[in-house]
Amino acid sequence: MSTVSTPAAMERARRWRPPPLIANPLLRWGILLAGAAYLYLALNGIPVNWARLSEGLERGGRFVAGFLNPNFTGRLDELVDGFAESVVMTVVATVLGILVSVPVALGAARNLAPRPVYYVCRGLIALSRTFQEIIIAILFVAMFGFGPFAGVLTLTFSTIGFLSKLLAEDIEDIDRGQMEAIRATGGSWLQLLNYGVQPQVMPRLIGLSLYRLDINFRESAVIGIVGAGGIGATLNTAFDRYEYDVAAAILLVIILVVMAAEYSSSAIRRWVQ
Amino acid sequence: MLVIDGLAKQYPTGDRALKGVSLTVPKGQIMALIGPSGAGKSTLIRCVNRLVEPTAGRVSLDGQDLTRLSRRGLRRARRRMGMIFQEFALIERLTVMENVLSGRLGYVGFWRSWLRRFPAADVAAAFSLLERVGLAGFEDKRADALSGGQRQRVGIARALLQNPSLLLVDEPTASLDPKTSRQIMRLLRELCRERGLAAIINIHDVALAQMFAERIVGLKLGEIVYDGPADGLTADVLTTIYGEEDWSQTIRPADEDGDEDAPAIPPHEPAVPIDRERLAGLT
Numbered sequence: 368m369s370t371v372s373t374p375a376a377m378e379r380a381r382r383w384r385p386p387p388l389i390a391n392p393l394l395r396w397g398i399l400l401a402g403a404a405y406l407y408l409a410l411n412g413i414p415v416n417w418a419r420l421s422e423g424l425e426r427g428g429r430f431v432a433g434f435l436n437p438n439f440t441g442r443l444d445e446l447v448d449g450f451a452e453s454v455v456m457t458v459v460a461t462v463l464g465i466l467v468s469v470p471v472a473l474g475a476a477r478n479l480a481p482r483p484v485y486y487v488c489r490g491l492i493a494l495s496r497t498f499q500e501i502i503i504a505i506l507f508v509a510m511f512g513f514g515p516f517a518g519v520l521t522l523t524f525s526t527i528g529f530l531s532k533l534l535a536e537d538i539e540d541i542d543r544g545q546m547e548a549i550r551a552t553g554g555s556w557l558q559l560l561n562y563g564v565q566p567q568v569m570p571r572l573i574g575l576s577l578y579r580l581d582i583n584f585r586e587s588a589v590i591g592i593v594g595a596g597g598i599g600a601t602l603n604t605a606f607d608r609y610e611y612d613v614a615a616a617i618l619l620v621i622i623l624v625v626m627a628a629e630y631s632s633s634a635i636r637r638w639v640q
Numbered sequence: 641m642l643v644i645d646g647l648a649k650q651y652p653t654g655d656r657a658l659k660g661v662s663l664t665v666p667k668g669q670i671m672a673l674i675g676p677s678g679a680g681k682s683t684l685i686r687c688v689n690r691l692v693e694p695t696a697g698r699v700s701l702d703g704q705d706l707t708r709l710s711r712r713g714l715r716r717a718r719r720r721m722g723m724i725f726q727e728f729a730l731i732e733r734l735t736v737m738e739n740v741l742s743g744r745l746g747y748v749g750f751w752r753s754w755l756r757r758f759p760a761a762d763v764a765a766a767f768s769l770l771e772r773v774g775l776a777g778f779e780d781k782r783a784d785a786l787s788g789g790q791r792q793r794v795g796i797a798r799a800l801l802q803n804p805s806l807l808l809v810d811e812p813t814a815s816l817d818p819k820t821s822r823q824i825m826r827l828l829r830e831l832c833r834e835r836g837l838a839a840i841i842n843i844h845d846v847a848l849a850q851m852f853a854e855r856i857v858g859l860k861l862g863e864i865v866y867d868g869p870a871d872g873l874t875a876d877v878l879t880t881i882y883g884e885e886d887w888s889q890t891i892r893p894a895d896e897d898g899d900e901d902a903p904a905i906p907p908h909e910p911a912v913p914i915d916r917e918r919l920a921g922l923t
Binding site: 542544545547548549550551552553554555557558561562563566567569 | 715727746
């Protein structure tokens with residue numbers, strides 16, 4: 368054709384750039400400028416107290432020194448008791464949580480539950496997920512007093528929100544054909560769950576449960592600080608007594624246990640899938 | 641005998657999938673339901689066992705009105721209608737035997753089915769059906785380990801273990817290669833004849849429908865536009881059902897049916913792959 372004379376000319380004519388995210392250049396540069404101005408003002412707004420910073424660094428130095436010299440034997444009884452309590456809290460809360468989560472998840476699956484049940488179960492999940500574990504723990508400690516009972520309730524409650532939501536989403540994603548086939552044989556609702564739903568979501572349920580066991584152990588250390596028992600309470604006491612070497616020992620054991628739990632649970636999940 | 645009278649279905653979206661379809665399928669008749677995508681074929685067979693609730697009309701099986709049944713009555717009625725699916729709809733993570741035995745779910749209680757303790761007679765029947773469909777020795781394999789043709793055989797065994805008087809077959813060959821498609825259709829026809837079963841087979845492949853069904857019903861936009869014998873399917877009829885196209889390659893001479901029953905099939909099958917492409921282009 369006559370319009371294209373040389374390959375080079377064609378190359379120039381065919382230049383391409385990706386279209387910008389915001390088409391209007393004024394708006395595009397305006398947003399960028401406003402963002403930069405906000406960042407500058409925000410950075411100026413942070414008061415830095417250099418005296419307190421240096422004091423904190425000194426205390427941090429003492430903590431690091433304690434950390435380098437962990438004391439496992441000084442309060443061995445408290446350490447062992449705290450861990451035993453945390454493990455019991457974790458296991459009990461996870462098992463209770465799963466037992467409640469499965470029916471809630473069935474109710475929160477759009478493809479199984481009638482509308483009213485669906486909204487009730489979704490509401491329960493939303494309630495459980497709105498509040499962070501610590502807030503729930505503070506509430507339960509205020510209601511039932513200090514100790515592991517409040518901790519178990521806290522972990523159970525947050526397990527329900529986590530497991531039910533993710534399990535319900537997995538149930539909503541299952542292959543409809545398999546459910547249809549079971550309905551077409553004349554099976555009852557329970558048989559539909561057992562044959563049409565359970566085989567499809569079982570690996571996910573096992574994986575999520577193990578994952579939640581992991582999380583619950585970590586959380587049990589955190590909620591202890593607000594008085595809900597377990598190793599967190601022991602850790603808090605150690606800090607209150609300025610026993611950084613004991614605190615370091617507790618932290619090291621937590622790290623080891625969490626790593627072991629994570630490794631074993633991911634190994635089991637791989638095997639299940 | 642299945643009697644469908646004035647069956648209509650309007651989906652909540654406003655789509656009128658069926659507009660007053662009336663049909664009678666006598667005992668033992670194999671009927672193919674053809675028509676373009678969206679003609680209402682799947683809706684029609686799902687309205688029969690009420691996986692889809694019809695909006696109007698009546699369906700009765702052996703004199704029992706299916707559209708007025710209670711939940712419990714419907715479950716009992718569904719036992720007499722075996723269903724076979726396009727994507728096989730097997731429970732992928734269960735064994736072949738569990739899949740076949742799930743055909744008995746309408747007959748056994750929850751605890752027995754939960755513990756997989758099915759009556760001995762059911763298990764024996766499942767074993768002989770597996771043998772009949774050519775899957776002897778596969779009972780402990782997981783369903784997701786099988787090939788497409790094998791899966792559909794499991795699906796057929798499951799439907800037959802219900803001891804149905806009617807088979808509802810939804811695109812049995814759409815996920816299979818041409819040779820396996822013929823084997824599956826042949827197996828379905830043999831089993832229907834052995835047991836005196838009526839069957840409604842939704843099928844896209846006009847050539848297969850002609851080969852294996854004695855009666856063909858053409859559906860277009862929710863209405864029946866053809867109802868007659870397989871060899872009455874002329875180019876004009878196909879144009880009515882599907883629209884304008886060159887149909888000369890699709891219409892088969894009647895004696896081809898006999899050839900296909902012969903055990904030795906040459907590996908290169910004449911003309912059929914071309915037909916599939918042509919029909920696929922339509923959908």
